[in-house]
Amino acid sequence: MELSLRMEQVVAMAETCSAAADIGCDHGYVSIELIRRKIAGTVIAMDVRQGPLSRAQEHIEREHLTGQIQCRLSDGLEKLQPGEVQEIVIAGMGGPLMIRILENGRESLDRVQTLVLQPQSEIPEVRRYLHKSGWKITQETMIKEEGKYYTVIQAKPGKETYERPLEYQYGACLLRDRCGIFEEYLKQEEKQYETICRRLERENTRKAVERLEEVRLLLEQNREAQR
Incomplete structure (x- = not known):
């Protein structure tokens, strides 16, 4: 088995x-x-x-x-x-x-x-x-x-x-240990957020603007996790 x-x-x-x-x-x-x-x-x-x-x-x-x-x-x-x-x-x-x-x-x-x-x-x-x-x-x-x-x-x-929201989002242990798979995950997530931001920037609706603000915050958090 x-x-x-x-x-x-x-x-x-x-x-x-x-x-x-x-x-x-x-x-x-x-x-x-x-x-x-x-x-x-x-x-x-x-x-x-x-x-x-x-x-x-x-x-x-x-x-x-x-x-x-x-x-x-x-x-x-x-x-x-x-x-x-x-x-x-x-x-x-x-x-x-x-x-x-x-x-x-x-x-x-x-x-x-x-x-x-x-x-x-x-x-x-x-x-x-x-x-x-x-x-x-x-x-x-x-x-x-x-x-x-x-x-x-x-x-x-x-x-x-945990003192930082980042640690709940990604896990304090994972942020500390920095395994290769986790680093790969962060980079892939960053690309996904960037793609979503570009798409939302082309839309001219209130809902898109609100969602864009949310995704930009997530992108900022992702980049902080990679530092």
């Missing part, structure tokens, strides 16, 4: 623990790898849909890991008991849904020491939510797969606040 580069990075960000939960487990590949690589002693694979959960169960049985991986039909963290796991992985879903899952499952986060998150959208909002909810961001990485950029976040309990 070979993981996608995105899921490989999610697994790599996980830390050794006795028990982990894989939320939105889909095919169960991350759950399986957490066991195979001895990252987690046991895993609870959870999904809101029966179809993906059944496929995960089939894959788990094929790998002879039913004694270590338990499948649960669950809307987010609903079926996870407080103190049941030390690590939670949530990957491959939009930022707003991820925030809703974490917020609705606050009681289930008791004794959780590590979150590994891979939001598909609204990443700055995920960072803000983590800080407002008593989590500090300990690691971030960015990878590129099939032409798309993905961010993986690791968070642990603690107090943290």
